Amino acid sequence: MSESYEGTRKGLERYLSELWDQPIAIDRLTVASAGARRQNLLFELRRQGEPLALCATVIPTPDMQLVDVEVEAASLRFAETAGVPVPHVYAVCSDPSYTGGPFFVTGRIEGESIPRRVLRLVESHAGLGARLARQSGGALAKLHAAPVENAHPALIGPGDSTPSRFALNLLRLEMAELLQPSPAFRLVLRWLEENEPPPPSRVTVIHSDFRNGNIIVGPDGLRASLDWEGCRLGDPMEDLGWLCVRMWRFRNDELEVGGFATRDELRAGYVAAGGIWDEASFHWWKTKGTLSWGLGLAKQARQHLDGSFRSIIMAASGRRVAELEYDALMLLRGSYGDPAPDSG
Amino acid sequence: MHDRPDAAELLEAIADLLEREVIAATEGGLQHRVRVAGNLCRILEREMQLGPEIEAREREALVSLLGPHAAGERDLRELNRLLMARFDAGADPSFERRAWQVLLAITRDKLRIVKPGHDDYDFAAEVVT
Numbered sequence: 001m002s003e004s005y006e007g008t009r010k011g012l013e014r015y016l017s018e019l020w021d022q023p024i025a026i027d028r029l030t031v032a033s034a035g036a037r038r039q040n041l042l043f044e045l046r047r048q049g050e051p052l053a054l055c056a057t058v059i060p061t062p063d064m065q066l067v068d069v070e071v072e073a074a075s076l077r078f079a080e081t082a083g084v085p086v087p088h089v090y091a092v093c094s095d096p097s098y099t100g101g102p103f104f105v106t107g108r109i110e111g112e113s114i115p116r117r118v119l120r121l122v123e124s125h126a127g128l129g130a131r132l133a134r135q136s137g138g139a140l141a142k143l144h145a146a147p148v149e150n151a152h153p154a155l156i157g158p159g160d161s162t163p164s165r166f167a168l169n170l171l172r173l174e175m176a177e178l179l180q181p182s183p184a185f186r187l188v189l190r191w192l193e194e195n196e197p198p199p200p201s202r203v204t205v206i207h208s209d210f211r212n213g214n215i216i217v218g219p220d221g222l223r224a225s226l227d228w229e230g231c232r233l234g235d236p237m238e239d240l241g242w243l244c245v246r247m248w249r250f251r252n253d254e255l256e257v258g259g260f261a262t263r264d265e266l267r268a269g270y271v272a273a274g275g276i277w278d279e280a281s282f283h284w285w286k287t288k289g290t291l292s293w294g295l296g297l298a299k300q301a302r303q304h305l306d307g308s309f310r311s312i313i314m315a316a317s318g319r320r321v322a323e324l325e326y327d328a329l330m331l332l333r334g335s336y337g338d339p340a341p342d343s344g
Numbered sequence: 345m346h347d348r349p350d351a352a353e354l355l356e357a358i359a360d361l362l363e364r365e366v367i368a369a370t371e372g373g374l375q376h377r378v379r380v381a382g383n384l385c386r387i388l389e390r391e392m393q394l395g396p397e398i399e400a401r402e403r404e405a406l407v408s409l410l411g412p413h414a415a416g417e418r419d420l421r422e423l424n425r426l427l428m429a430r431f432d433a434g435a436d437p438s439f440e441r442r443a444w445q446v447l448l449a450i451t452r453d454k455l456r457i458v459k460p461g462h463d464d465y466d467f468a469a470e471v472v473t
Contacts, residue, residue: 034373183427184447187440190431246465253465283472316380319387322454323462329448334471336444 137269157233294324
């Protein structure tokens with residue numbers, strides 16, 4: 001690998017050697033992804049003679065850390081205990097003296113994680129999409145059933161409020177920051193305000209970003225759920241709604257679950273594993289997720305324009321807002337629109 | 345009068361360069377940014393061609409929806425702000441139904457520029473009443 005990761009490699013070797021009390025040599029280091037805020041490095045090593053294939057998530061400097069690596073690693077361990085397929089955590093380090101920033105090391109799980117490749121894999125294996133959706137439902141049901149008191153105490157949650165009330169307050173704050181008025185988003189927010197679901201029977205640990213793009217998939221189905229940075233407390237239906245937002249279908253629009261299966265498969269997997277599915281709440285959280293993503297795109301454009309994050313990708317996000325306005329408005333067609341043309 | 349090529353034609357030339365030559369000569373993150381830049385040129389090309397007609401239609405639709413609330417206003421940003429204020433003023437189901445139709449038509453027009461075909465999918469299977 002390039003010279004720029006030599007320091008990181010040496011830091012990881014030094015930390016793991018101390019942790020395991022034996023000399024550790026890192027081999028075959030490659031960069032899986034190198035975002036501005038975090039890098040994922042793949043490597044191999046031997047521990048007491050046993051070969052291990054690992055992945056290090058490295059945050060370049062302490063000030064780039066949005067969520068404490070200790071909390072993220074605790075969420076991975078919480079999920080593993082609950083029976084959710086996740087990479088096993090081997091090491092967590094907040095001390096920047098090793099690699100320059102905080103990091104954690106997990107096992108490496110082979111398979112596809114890039115959304116279009118996941119969809120290609122699904123298309124080439126009969127029944128895989130349905131299995132993946134059922135397994136996803138099962139994994140989420142296990143996460144939602146796990147005892148909240150065992151989660152890391154720093155996980156954010158609605159506190160004394162309800163999950164939907166908490167979400168609406170955040171949406172109002174984000175709406176107030178728009179650079180230009182969006183009556184479409186305002187109307188969607190109005191609908192959300194007037195159709196709030198009853199609070200869930202339990203506030204549970206939720207992943208909050210479980211979707212095509214954050215899962216590892218093989219021909220056998222779901223192998224792991226990744227990116228636990230956003231793990232928090234909330235309404236379990238939020239996870240299911242988010243997984244079904246159109247943005248994660250990658251043009252396979254008719255297959256509501258990540259572009260690989262229908263909602264029926266996801267619901268069947270969720271219910272079979274003990275989850276309680278609420279259709280109205282599901283629709284509310286899917287609509288809320290669509291609006292949130294639209295407001296997030298507008299925020300990216302704002303960060304480009306105010307100079308806090310200049311990037312052509314962030315600039316282009318501003319011109320994607322209309323996609324989410326359309327999706328969110330269409331999710332309300334049952335309330336505001338004419339009957340669907342094919343419904344008689 | 346500008347000499348040819350006009351603005352849309354120049355954007356097309358830049359997009360062609362980015363998509364046919366620069367993408368092939370780059371990789372990874374830079375290649376992705378070049379692809380995005382090429383797509384932005386295509387968006388601007390369509391905006392040059394369709395923008396004035398679409399903005400005029402949005403103005404008419406908002407003026408008509410707002411009725412007396414538009415009060416002679418012609419500025420698009422202000423008209424949109426007035427509609428936001430109308431929503432903020434309180435629930436009005438029949439107005440919201442009309443507004444939904446108008447906003448959907450405006451959004452479909454915007455998509456003709458930024459993402460043609462995005463509105464081919466109609467969410468019919470996802471409707472909850």
